[in-house]
Amino acid sequence: MSKYKTILQSNKDELHSLYEIANQDSWKPIYHIHPPFGLMNDPNGVSYYNDEYHVFYQWYPFGPIHGMKHWGHVRSKDLINWERMPVAIIPTESYESHGAYSGSAIVKDGLLHLLYTGNIKKPDDSRDAKQCMATMNSQYTMMKYSNNPVIDIIPDGYTKHVRDPKVWKHNDMYYMLLGAQRENKTGTLLLYKSQDLYNWHFQGEITTNLKEFGFMWECPDYFQLSGKDVLLFSPQGIEKDGENFHNVYNVVYAIGHFDIKNLYFHVDSYYEADKGFDFYAPQTLEDSTSRRLLFAWAGSSEITYPSDDYMWAHCLTLPRELTLEDNILKQKPVSELTKLRTTKKDISGDITAGLNVLSTLDDEDSYELIVTLKTEDAKRFGLSLFHNEEECFPITFNREQGTISIDRGNFYHQFGGEYGFERCKKIDIRDTIELQIFVDKSIVEIFLYDGSTVFTSRVFPRKDMKHHIAIFSDAKLNFTITQYKLKRGIV
Numbered sequence: 067m068s069k070y071k072t073i074l075q076s077n078k079d080e081l082h083s084l085y086e087i088a089n090q091d092s093w094k095p096i097y098h099i100h101p102p103f104g105l106m107n108d109p110n111g112v113s114y115y116n117d118e119y120h121v122f123y124q125w126y127p128f129g130p131i132h133g134m135k136h137w138g139h140v141r142s143k144d145l146i147n148w149e150r151m152p153v154a155i156i157p158t159e160s161y162e163s164h165g166a167y168s169g170s171a172i173v174k175d176g177l178l179h180l181l182y183t184g185n186i187k188k189p190d191d192s193r194d195a196k197q198c199m200a201t202m203n204s205q206y207t208m209m210k211y212s213n214n215p216v217i218d219i220i221p222d223g224y225t226k227h228v229r230d231p232k233v234w235k236h237n238d239m240y241y242m243l244l245g246a247q248r249e250n251k252t253g254t255l256l257l258y259k260s261q262d263l264y265n266w267h268f269q270g271e272i273t274t275n276l277k278e279f280g281f282m283w284e285c286p287d288y289f290q291l292s293g294k295d296v297l298l299f300s301p302q303g304i305e306k307d308g309e310n311f312h313n314v315y316n317v318v319y320a321i322g323h324f325d326i327k328n329l330y331f332h333v334d335s336y337y338e339a340d341k342g343f344d345f346y347a348p349q350t351l352e353d354s355t356s357r358r359l360l361f362a363w364a365g366s367s368e369i370t371y372p373s374d375d376y377m378w379a380h381c382l383t384l385p386r387e388l389t390l391e392d393n394i395l396k397q398k399p400v401s402e403l404t405k406l407r408t409t410k411k412d413i414s415g416d417i418t419a420g421l422n423v424l425s426t427l428d429d430e431d432s433y434e435l436i437v438t439l440k441t442e443d444a445k446r447f448g449l450s451l452f453h454n455e456e457e458c459f460p461i462t463f464n465r466e467q468g469t470i471s472i473d474r475g476n477f478y479h480q481f482g483g484e485y486g487f488e489r490c491k492k493i494d495i496r497d498t499i500e501l502q503i504f505v506d507k508s509i510v511e512i513f514l515y516d517g518s519t520v521f522t523s524r525v526f527p528r529k530d531m532k533h534h535i536a537i538f539s540d541a542k543l544n545f546t547i548t549q550y551k552l553k554r555g556i557v
Contacts, residue, residue: 069126069133070164070187072156076127084127084377091376092529093508096432097406097555098364099123099140099148100381105130108230108285108347109361109382110137111154111171114354115178116204118143121361122154122180123382124168130379132367135165137182140556145359145385145402148556154200154208155182161196161215163187168230168285169197170349172240172263177201179263181242183229184215193226197244199263217258217266223249228256230285232349233263241326242266243286245299253283253301257329274331276320279304284315285347288324289358291390295324297331298339300347309469309490310338314366314482315346321393335393341491342512342521343474343482350388358388360397364509364522372479372526373508381509383522391518398517399502407434407550414546421538423453424547429532432552437501439463439537440544447539449547451505452477452527454534459525461503461512465495470514472521479526491519506552 073081081103088094088103100106104127111122118141125138137155140148155166162184169182184196196215202208220228227247234241242258255272280301287298297320304311304318320336339348340362348362365371365380373379386397411427427433441447448462458476463469475487493514502513512521527533537545 069128069131071128071134072158073127073136073153074156074158081127088376088378091373091378093373093376093526094378095381095506095509097146097552098381098384098506098509099361099556101125101138101378102150103378104128105132105379106138106382107132107363107365107367107380108168109349109363110168110182111178111180112349112351112359112361113171113173113178114351115171115173115202117354119145119353120171120178121148121382122171125153129377130371130374135167135185137166137180144405145400146406146555150557151206154202155180155210157184159184159210159214161186161198164193166198167195168347170232172233172235174263177203179233181216181231181233181263183231185229195220195226195228197231197242197266211264213264216264221256221268224256225249225251227282232286232288234288236326243272243288245282245284245286246271247282251281252278253280253303255283255286255299257326270329272329272331274320274333276333276336285349287348287350289350289352291358291388291395294321294334294390294393295331296321296390296395297324297333298348298350309492312486312489313343313345314368314485317345317348317362319395321390321395337395339395340397340520340522341489342472342523343485343489344509344524345383345522357400359400360386360388362522364524366482369482369485371481371524384504384511386517394518396517397513397520399504399511399513403434406552406555408553409551411549412547413549414544416542416544417537417539418542419540421450421536423534423536426535426549427551430549430551431527431533432506434550434552435501435503435505435535436548437499437503438546439499439501440497441539441542442497443541444539444543445541447541447543450536450538451503451510452525452533453536454531456531457527457533458536459510460538461501463495463499468492468495470519472512472523474523474525477525478528481526489521489523493519504552
């Protein structure tokens with residue numbers, strides 16, 4: 067079967083069979099956005115329109131591979147209960163002959179305008195990229211622009227790797243950032259301008275004071291927080307730098323000033339956006355309360371995941387509210403997530419040294435933890451998730467090294483080992499550590515110090531064993547944990 071097949075070339079029996087296979091998998095999350103079957107990757111067109119949150123996403127329906135990309139679609143009124151909608155964009159036209167790639171959304175004239183990249187693969191295996199547009203009305207009717215593509219020609223000096231339009235409005239003018247690759251195989255961003263979203267004019271390449279890194283910059287996003295400009299992008303091919311950039315591909319946020327007239331972004335500081343194993347292609351929106359919210363793909367390309375056996379792959383992160391403090395982009399789970407809480411259990415105590423397996427809510431694998439660890443003496447301490455005699459996922463604080471680390475090398479189901487099993491970040495080890503952790507079957511999101519440090523990771527614990535939570539320390543430690551069972555938010 068060709069991987070360049072649309073859902074229109076399928077039938078109900080085939081789709082039902084895919085759904086049934088995927089639904090047998092107990093690793094599927096219950097409150098994270100995930101595909102019904104097939105492969106999900108980048109969040110697209112995240113937006114607030116018609117009093118609802120809309121999240122579109124890259125989707126290949128027919129298995130856990132990167133094939134013909136469609137735009138899947140879910141909507142929600144409250145960020146916790148998500149309804150699956152009909153497929154938003156099916157690549158049926160010549161300008162998207164090999165997939166409707168990533169893009170963004172903006173509201174204009176009562177319609178949600180979706181800007182995306184049409185992917186074209188030629189017989190000689192070369193490619194082309196067209197920037198395209200579709201609209202959705204308040205009745206969820208989708209319509210592709212009759213004169214697509216809205217950007218047909220790639221400027222001189224760049225390869226055909228130009229994609230992922232991010233569009234915003236400023237002073238009655240629309241702007242578009244595109245991820246791009248120069249002909250010398252280095253990554254950059256291109257800027258376009260339009261008065262109407264339909265007629266776009268190339269302004270030029272964005273220059274920065276960053277060192278050159280990566281061979282392609284994907285999925286750009288731009289917004290303002292606390293008077294600063296924030297550039298969020300996913301550079302492919304950057305090299306490891308100490309504790310940073312150990313994933314297949316990584317995500318960077320840069321804080322500074324964007325001189326849009328002179329096409330220059332002055333970077334005051336830049337950081338890796340998430341320190342976990344599985345975080346890519348984040349996209350943001352501003353909602354009706356002026357919050358800046360982020361979704362990202364909790365997955366990675368070029369890695370085979372254990373869930374692939376069930377004909378589905380990947381999910382999205384929880385929605386996160388972004389704030390800026392001392393040039394650090396803080397990511398906090400949105401407050402609405404507290405409405406997912408059901409059963410509650412409080413656990414507290416002291417350990418002198420060693421490991422303490424806790425009595426937690428029975429057989430729970432979709433839960434939230436609020437954790438406080440207090441110690442002045444311990445040099446190495448932390449907690450272990452999915453803990454039993456054979457498996458564990460330790461979150462370790464090392465006072466002497468000044469680090470927090472996670473380790474997913476202790477599971478029966480291993481994957482991605484060529485990129486390492488440990489992730490680490492230098493932090494200030496305080497005498498009181500506060501963590502918020504979300505576990506949902508096969509995804510873990512860890513928020514430290516009010517979201518200034520975040521780890522997003524996929525893990526696949528054995529299905530035939532019970533798992534627990536444990537506390538460990540090499541000296542006296544006091545712990546307080548509140549565990550909440552979380553209910554389903556998406557079917």
